[in-house]
Every structure is written in C-alpha cells, then in structure tokens.
Amino acid sequence: MSNTHSQEPGVRITNLHTRPMNVRMETKNLTVTYGETIGVDNISIPIENKKVTALIGPSGCGKSTFLRALNRMHDLTRAARVSGEVLLDGEDIYAPDVNPVLIRRKIGMVFQKPTPFPTMSIFDNVVAGLKLVGIRDKKNLKETCERALTNAALFNEVKDRLGDPGVSLSGGQQQRLSIARALAVDPEVLLMDEPTSSLDPQATSRIEELIHTLKDQVTIVVITHNMQQAARVSDRTAFFFEGSLVEMGETQSLFTNPREKRTEEYITGRFG
Amino acid sequence: MARNDQQADSQMDLKKSPSALYHWLGDRIFSSLSVTLGITIILLALGMAWVLFAEGAAALREFGFFGFLTGTTWDPAVQLQFGTWPFLFGTLITSGAALAISIFPAIAVAIFSAEYAPRWLSAIIDNLVQLIAAIPSVVIGIWGIFVLAPWLRDTIYMPVYLWAEASMPALLPLLGNPIGYGMATATIVLSLMIVPYTTALTKDAIRSVPVAQREASRALGATRWEVIRMAVLPYARSGIMAGAILSLGRAIGETMAVAMLIGNKNTLPFSIFGAGATMPSVIVNEFREAVENLHVSSLMAIGFVLFILALVINLIAAYITRKLSISGGQTI
Amino acid sequence: MEVLLVITTILVILPLLIIIYHVVTNGISALNWDLFTEELGSPSRAMQGRPTGLIHTMFGTLVVDFLALAIAVPVGIGAGIMLAEYPEHKLNPLLRIMNDTLNGMPAILKGLFAFALIVKPMGTFSGFAGGVALSFVMIPIIARTTESALMSIPWTIREAGLAIGLPRWRVVLSTVVPAAKTGLVTGILIGFARAAGEAAPLLFTSFGNNYLPNSWIGFLLNPVDTLPQRLYSLAISPYAEWHSMGWAAAIVLLGFVICCFIAARFATREKFNVS
Numbered sequence: 121m122s123n124t125h126s127q128e129p130g131v132r133i134t135n136l137h138t139r140p141m142n143v144r145m146e147t148k149n150l151t152v153t154y155g156e157t158i159g160v161d162n163i164s165i166p167i168e169n170k171k172v173t174a175l176i177g178p179s180g181c182g183k184s185t186f187l188r189a190l191n192r193m194h195d196l197t198r199a200a201r202v203s204g205e206v207l208l209d210g211e212d213i214y215a216p217d218v219n220p221v222l223i224r225r226k227i228g229m230v231f232q233k234p235t236p237f238p239t240m241s242i243f244d245n246v247v248a249g250l251k252l253v254g255i256r257d258k259k260n261l262k263e264t265c266e267r268a269l270t271n272a273a274l275f276n277e278v279k280d281r282l283g284d285p286g287v288s289l290s291g292g293q294q295q296r297l298s299i300a301r302a303l304a305v306d307p308e309v310l311l312m313d314e315p316t317s318s319l320d321p322q323a324t325s326r327i328e329e330l331i332h333t334l335k336d337q338v339t340i341v342v343i344t345h346n347m348q349q350a351a352r353v354s355d356r357t358a359f360f361f362e363g364s365l366v367e368m369g370e371t372q373s374l375f376t377n378p379r380e381k382r383t384e385e386y387i388t389g390r391f392g
Numbered sequence: 393m394a395r396n397d398q399q400a401d402s403q404m405d406l407k408k409s410p411s412a413l414y415h416w417l418g419d420r421i422f423s424s425l426s427v428t429l430g431i432t433i434i435l436l437a438l439g440m441a442w443v444l445f446a447e448g449a450a451a452l453r454e455f456g457f458f459g460f461l462t463g464t465t466w467d468p469a470v471q472l473q474f475g476t477w478p479f480l481f482g483t484l485i486t487s488g489a490a491l492a493i494s495i496f497p498a499i500a501v502a503i504f505s506a507e508y509a510p511r512w513l514s515a516i517i518d519n520l521v522q523l524i525a526a527i528p529s530v531v532i533g534i535w536g537i538f539v540l541a542p543w544l545r546d547t548i549y550m551p552v553y554l555w556a557e558a559s560m561p562a563l564l565p566l567l568g569n570p571i572g573y574g575m576a577t578a579t580i581v582l583s584l585m586i587v588p589y590t591t592a593l594t595k596d597a598i599r600s601v602p603v604a605q606r607e608a609s610r611a612l613g614a615t616r617w618e619v620i621r622m623a624v625l626p627y628a629r630s631g632i633m634a635g636a637i638l639s640l641g642r643a644i645g646e647t648m649a650v651a652m653l654i655g656n657k658n659t660l661p662f663s664i665f666g667a668g669a670t671m672p673s674v675i676v677n678e679f680r681e682a683v684e685n686l687h688v689s690s691l692m693a694i695g696f697v698l699f700i701l702a703l704v705i706n707l708i709a710a711y712i713t714r715k716l717s718i719s720g721g722q723t724i
Numbered sequence: 725m726e727v728l729l730v731i732t733t734i735l736v737i738l739p740l741l742i743i744i745y746h747v748v749t750n751g752i753s754a755l756n757w758d759l760f761t762e763e764l765g766s767p768s769r770a771m772q773g774r775p776t777g778l779i780h781t782m783f784g785t786l787v788v789d790f791l792a793l794a795i796a797v798p799v800g801i802g803a804g805i806m807l808a809e810y811p812e813h814k815l816n817p818l819l820r821i822m823n824d825t826l827n828g829m830p831a832i833l834k835g836l837f838a839f840a841l842i843v844k845p846m847g848t849f850s851g852f853a854g855g856v857a858l859s860f861v862m863i864p865i866i867a868r869t870t871e872s873a874l875m876s877i878p879w880t881i882r883e884a885g886l887a888i889g890l891p892r893w894r895v896v897l898s899t900v901v902p903a904a905k906t907g908l909v910t911g912i913l914i915g916f917a918r919a920a921g922e923a924a925p926l927l928f929t930s931f932g933n934n935y936l937p938n939s940w941i942g943f944l945l946n947p948v949d950t951l952p953q954r955l956y957s958l959a960i961s962p963y964a965e966w967h968s969m970g971w972a973a974a975i976v977l978l979g980f981v982i983c984c985f986i987a988a989r990f991a992t993r994e995k996f997n998v999s
Binding site: 422496 | 725726728729730732733735736737739740742743746747750798799801802803805806807809810813815816818819822823824825826828829830831832833834836837840841860863864867891892893894896897917918920921922923924927928931952955956959960967970971974977978981982984985989
Binding site: 193224228 | 626627
C-alpha cells in the first residue's frame with residue numbers, strides 16, 4: 121500500500137493507513153473549487169460506520185469545505201463547483217436524479233455557533249425538521265422530541281420548560297438543542313463543524329461525552345481545531361493541509377506514530 | 393469639542409496670534425451655524441404641531457375635541473356644523489383596506505427579489521418598485537381619472553352592480569353608485585402607491601437575517617421556500633411589520649390621487665363603489681374656497697388630527713422595531 | 725411557490741408600466757410649442773382654440789422650487805452636519821426624532837403650516853409661501869441624507885485633518901464634505917425630486933395663477949402657478965382641452981421626476997465599484 125503523497129495533479133494516492141471494514145460514506149476524487157481557488161483537492165477517504173471520524177488541520181486547510189460537500193451544502197453557493205463522488209451506502213449523493221433536500225435529512229449537520237431559531241420554543245426547535253417531512257401528529261412529535269432531547273443529553277434540564285424560547289438556554293444547552301434538532305429527523309450520519317469552539321470547557325466536555333454515546337446510533341464526522349479533542353473523541357482522524365489530505369488513520373496511531381512529517385509538525389504544534 | 397476648546401483657550405492665553413483666533417472663531421461660528429440650523433428643524437417640527445393646534449383651536453373649542461372627532465355632520469353651508477368622523481372613517485377604511493390589499497404582494501415581491509431573483513433582475517425589480525413611490529401623486533391622479541376609473545367602472549363596478557341589481561338587491565346600498573370615482577377606486581390606487589414602503593423594509597429585514605440561520609434550516613433538509621418560511625421570515629418579522637406600519641402612515645397622508653378619485657362626498661354612510669372622503673381629501677377640496685373662520689379652523693383642526701394620527705403610527709412603528717427586533721434595534 | 729412569487733411581482737410592476745405608458749402616449753400627443761410660450765388665460769381661450777399654454781406654470785415652478793432649494797439646502801445640510809460632525813451634542817437625539825417626525829408628516833400638513841405662517845400674515849397667496857412650504861418637504865430628507873453621507877466617511881479622515889493642525893471647521897469643509905459630495909448631492913436631488921412632485925402644499929400657498937405676473941418680483945409676492953398644482957386643476961376641470969393640457973403637464977412632470985430618479989440611482993451606484 122502506497123504511503124507517499126504525490127504532488128502530481130491527477131495522480132493522487134490517498135494516504136490511508138488502513139481501510140476500515142464497515143464503510144458508511146466514502147468520497148472519491150472529491151474536489152471543490154470556488155472560481156479560481158481550490159478549496160478541496162481530490163480527496164478520496166472512507167467514513168467508517170458508527171464511528172467518529174475527526175478532521176483536523178490548520179485554518180483554511182479545507183476541512184470545512186470538505187465537510188459541507190458531504191451534505192451538499194455547496195449547492196447553495198453560486199460560485200462553488202463540486203466534482204467527484206460522495207457515496208452514502210454506495211450511492212453517489214451528487215447523482216443527477218438525487219434530491220439534495222432528502223440527502224440533508226439523512227446527513228445532518230451541526231454548526232460551530234449554536235443556531236436555535238429565535239422565534240421558536242425549545243419544543244418547536246427540536247421538531248422543526250420533523251415538520252418539514254410532514255409529521256404533524258402531536259403524539260409523534262412529543263415522543264420524538266423527548267427522544268431527541270434525551271439523546272442529546274438535554275432532556276432533564278429542559279423537560280419542564282419545553283415551551284420556553286430556544287434562545288433562553290445557555291450556549292452549551294443551545295448547542296445540545298441544535299444537536300437534538302439534527303437528531304430528531306433520525307439521520308444516518310451527523311456532521312459536526314467545530315461543535316465546541318464557541319463553548320466553555322464544561323459545556324465542551326458534555327458535548328464530547330455526548331459524541332461518545334451518540335456514535336452507537338449515528339456515524340459522526342467532526343471537525344475540530346483542538347487536537348486533544350480529536351484524540352479524545354474520535355476513532356479515526358484525517359489530517360488536511362491546504363486542501364489536500366495529508367494522512368488518515370486510526371486516531372491512536374496517527375497521533376502517536378504519524379507517518380508524514382507535516383502531520384507530526386502539526387500535531388506537535390510546530391505550525392497551525 | 394470640549395477638548396478643542398480647552399486647547400484653543402490655552403493657546404489663546406499663551407499667544408493671541410491670528411491663527412489661534414482663526415481656529416477658535418472659525419470653529420465657534422461654524423458650530424453655532426450648524427446648531428442653529430439643526431435647531432431650526434426642531435422648531436419647525438414643534439412649530440407645525442403648535443400651529444395646527446392653534447389654528448384649529450377655535451373649532452375644537454366650539455365642538456369639544458371628542459365632539460369634533462366623532463361628529464358626523466359636516467355642513468359648511470347651512471348649519472356651520474363640523475364633525476370629522478366621516479373623514480376619519482374614510483381615512484381609516486381606505487388606508488386599512490389599502491394595507492390589507494398590498495401587504496402580501498409587497499412582501500412577496502421583496503422575497504422574490506431577495507431570495508430568488510438573480511442579481512441583475514433583483515436590481516431592476518427594486519428600482520421599478522421604488523419608482524412607484526417616486527411618481528407624483530397628481531400624475532397617478534390624472535391617470536386614475538381618465539384611465540383607471542372608467543376601466544374599473546366598465547370592467548368591474550357596473551357588472552357587479554347589475555348582477556346585484558338582478559340577483560341580490562339587498563347588496564345595492566352597500567355597493568353604492570358605480571360611476572368609477574369612489575372609495576374602491578381610491579383604495580385600489582392607494583394600495584399600489586404604498587407597496588414600495590413595505591417592500592423596501594421587508595427586503596432590508598430579509599437581507600439582515602444571518603446566514604447561520606439559513607444554513608441551519610437548510611441542513612435540516614428544508615427546500616428554499618421552507619428555509620424562507622422557517623428561518624428567514626420569522627427572524628425578519630419586526631422589519632416586515634415596521635414596513636407595513638410605515639405604509640399605513642403614508643396611506644393616511646396620501647392626498648392628491650385620493651382627492652382626485654374618491655368622489656368627495658362629505659356625509660356618511662359611504663359605500664364600496666360610491667363616493668367618500670378622507671381627511672386629506674376634504675382639506676384639499678374645501679380649503680381654497682373656505683370663507684367662514686370656523687370652516688377654516690375646522691379644516692386646520694382636521695390637519696391637527698391627521699398630525700396626531702401620523703405621529704402615533706410612526707411611534708408604533710419605532711416601538712415595534714425595538715421590541716420585536718431580534719438583533720436589537722435595526723434602524724428604519 | 726416561486727411561480728406564485730413571479731406572478732405577484734409582475735402584477736405589482738405592471739400598473740407602473742401601464743401608468744407610464746398612458747402618460748407618455750397621452751402626453752406626447754398633447755405637447756406643442758404653445759405650451760412653452762403662452763399663458764393659460766381663461767377656459768374660453770382653450771375652448772375657442774386660441775393659443776394657450778403653461779409658460780407661466782413653468783416659470784412659477786422654477787421660481788418656487790429653487791426658492792425651496794435655497795432655503796432647504798442650508799438648513800438640511802447644516803442639520804446634517806450637526807448630527808454627523810458633532811455627535812456628542814446634547815440636542816442630537818431630539819433633533820433626530822424631530823427630523824424623522826417631520827419626514828413622516830403628510831405634505832399637506834406642511835402646506836397648512838406654511839399657510840398659517842406666511843400666507844396669513846402676508847395677506848395673500850404667494851410664490852414665496854409656496855417655496856417655504858416645499859422647503860418643509862425637502863428639509864428632513866436633505867438632513868437625513870446629509871447625515872448618512874457624512875457618517876459614511878470614516879472618522880480617520882477627520883483625525884488626519886486635525887492632526888495636521890486644521891481647525892475642526894476646516895476639517896469638515898475641506899476634507900469630509902468633498903469626500904461625501906456624491907452622497908450630499910444625491911440627497912439634495914432626492915429631496916428636490918420629492919418636493920417638485922408635491923401639489924398639496926402648493927394649493928394653499930402659491931395657490932395658482934392663470935397668467936404671468938407683471939414683474940419678476942410678482943413671482944414671489946403674488947399667487948403663482950406651479951406644475952403639480954396646475955396639473956390637478958386641469959385634470960379636475962370640466963374642459964376637454966384642459967384635460968389634454970393636463971396630460972402634457974403630466975408628461976413634463978413625470979419626465980423630470982424620472983430623470984432625477986435615474987440620476988440619483990446612477991450616482992449611488994458609481995460609489996460602489998463592487999456591485
């Protein structure tokens with residue numbers, strides 16, 4: 121298996137330590153460009169089922185761009201061009217007959233800053249996605265809301281005030297609310313873009329615990345700029361640099377025994 | 393400013409040189425001039441309120457404020473009785489109906505321009521809509537008199553009236569005289585004229601909704617319209633409401649087109665097609681010919697009532713903007 | 725949903741185009757040289773086919789509008805400077821409220837105000853009163869746009885001026901105002917176009933006149949004809965010949981307003997090179 125990182129365009133070999141057994145999502149030659157700028161260059165990596173995959177790398181290395189390609193969020197950006205394939209259970213989500221709206225129900229996303237809808241209550245926030253699918257049955261909504269909030273480790277704190285505005289919660293709670301909202305539609309994959317960047321240490325560790333319990337239900341891909349966090353929560357880690365994949369492997373071995381010099385430099389804090 | 397004065401004063405103490413004087417005197421004159429001109433505006437606003445009240449005081453004293461406001465008889469000829477209620481009613485009905493007719497189309501145009509149209513088309517639409525507001529009221533008035541009113545009469549009023557005459561004669565008093573110049577025509581024209589105000593503020597409010605809100609909504613699997621309904625419009629609602637209230641404020645003050653199309657009947661009851669009047673329209677129609685002091689004073693008093701109404705509406709708009717705004721006080 | 729929005733947009737814009745179409749077609753056919761050379765006179769002139777026109781209206785409009793400008797520009801810009809350049813001044817919050825209030829008041833009330841303020845003491849309707857009334861319409865607009873234009877100039881420019889020893893007033897006049905001149909002129913243009921289209925305030929102040937005044941000063945001291953007010957009178961008159969003159973007046977007024985509109989849009993677009 122090749123471990124070298126070729127610089128030649130068109131001939132890129134993913135620097136992959138090992139290929140996981142159970143692949144849920146996979147990218148093949150995924151490239152995202154904005155006009156003249158290359159955001160993400162020819163990435164082919166697998167995402168393992170019911171595991172946490174972390175994406176790390178310095179600012180601007182393309183990890184956010186990559187993540188957003190996984191749920192077709194670039195469709196909304198006029199200047200963005202996506203090429204290559206992104207497979208969910210073997211099917212390319214960018215195929216011409218695929219409805220991106222349905223994809224986003226299967227592949228959910230949580231953002232860096234919690235974004236509860238300010239005019240909605242906690243309950244309405246959680247079930248917002250369900251209403252989009254047409255589920256109106258009150259009993260159904262209530263049960264799903266309770267389940268989602270429980271899975272997001274928020275239920276006990278808010279169960280008596282589901283009617284309160286979503287924005288009345290603390291930052292950490294709001295983020296768990298956002299997670300609950302994403303979970304309520306029962307996605308198969310959950311993408312998380314630096315979910316704890318704007319939170320205090322306590323809230324951060326709660327979210328990290330949550331990620332740990334969630335992975336039994338959902339495949340998770342999480343971006344983090346905090347390497348200790350990546351080491352704590354993830355099973356596999358991919359290191360990005362300037363739009364390309366440098367190295368990807370099991371978290372433990374990547375951190376203790378990186379194969380690429382650049383990975384080692386980043387991990388030991390020599391740059392980034 | 394204070395610091396400059398101190399500096400300048402100490403400069404003056406050290407050396408009374410001409411340049412220090414140039415600084416100090418120049419600044420003093422300049423700032424005094426600006427402030428004077430600024431104060432002029434304050435005086436104008438207060439003056440206008442005062443003058444309208446003072447000129448209308450005779451009428452208000454004669455009939456009592458509430459008596460004047462609610463009196464239904466407006467008779468400059470025989471009784472010299474002046475009650476404003478018909479005109480207040482006419483203003484409220486035409487403006488309210490115009491708002492009701494125009495609000496959803498205006499919001500729809502703003503949504504289309506902000507969320508769906510490509511940039512070049514958006515610019516064209518915005519400019520055309522703002523052009524509506526720029527057209528002088530008298531121009532719309534003359535068009536209304538010679539084009540719109542006859543068309544409405546022939547296409548809508550007469551057919552409806554004839555139908556009612558045949559099938560539902562009880563409706564006739566409500567419909568009124570379908571000659572084309574009346575409440576309905578004035579209201580229709582008014583609703584067109586106030587669209588730009590709602591549209592402009594709605595578009596501003598929509599554009600200020602943070603991208604994060606839209607993305608969160610999209611990530612849940614919402615279509616473009618669902619994003620607008622779920623994340624954009626609720627967030628923008630204070631701006632939208634402010635736009636609507638601003639439109640209402642413009643509607644109550646709209647004078648020329650209404651005066652030219654409303655038919656000018658001073659006595660209640662008004663009917664849908666039939667003639668009516670609003671506060672501005674009666675002032676336009678009668679002021680130039682008013683001879684009796686009480687008549688003039690009454691018209692001035694109507695002006696005062698209009699002033700109060702416009703003021704209240706503007707205050708409500710400002711209040712709504714502050715109370716409901718999510719990002720805390722977007723300025724109109 | 726998008727289809728519904730498109731249809732609605734078309735329904736909203738269509739009336740505008742229809743109005744412009746009718747004004748242009750009716751107006752063009754009514755335009756003739758007499759319009760710009762003859763006075764109106766009595767209705768019989770038009771009915772008998774004798775030469776009749778609106779030259780007195782055109783002159784009256786120019787006099788009244790420019791008088792209004794002469795009053796409103798200093799006041800509006802002065803107030804705008806007060807708001808923008810002396811933000812610490814205690815009266816500013818009050819000024820802003822009063823200006824916004826004035827801005828939101830129907831123009832007819834400004835006409836009534838000018839009537840009581842000028843016409844009553846003078847004992848006669850006059851071009852002067854009309855100019856004052858229109859200035860009340862222009863002032864709040866110019867004050868608001870001036871403040872906005874001056875505030876858009878970064879404070880660092882003022883600091884740079886002060887740092888080289890200019891007094892505050894020179895800083896404003898020599899550095900800030902020139903930098904903001906597009907915005908200032910645009911604001912004046914917008915205020916002017918607004919006021920030039922108003923008829924209601926003029927009905928009770930300049931009142932109207934079917935003839936040219938005997939002397940130039942007559943424009944200021946006697947009742948004077950202006951385009952919007954004359955348009956109103958012609959439209960509601962019972963004479964068909966006057967109706968067609970009304971369309972001519974309408975196309976002149978509309979043409980003027982559209983030119984100001986385009987000029988204002990053009991000026992503000994040029995400021996931002998990235999669209």
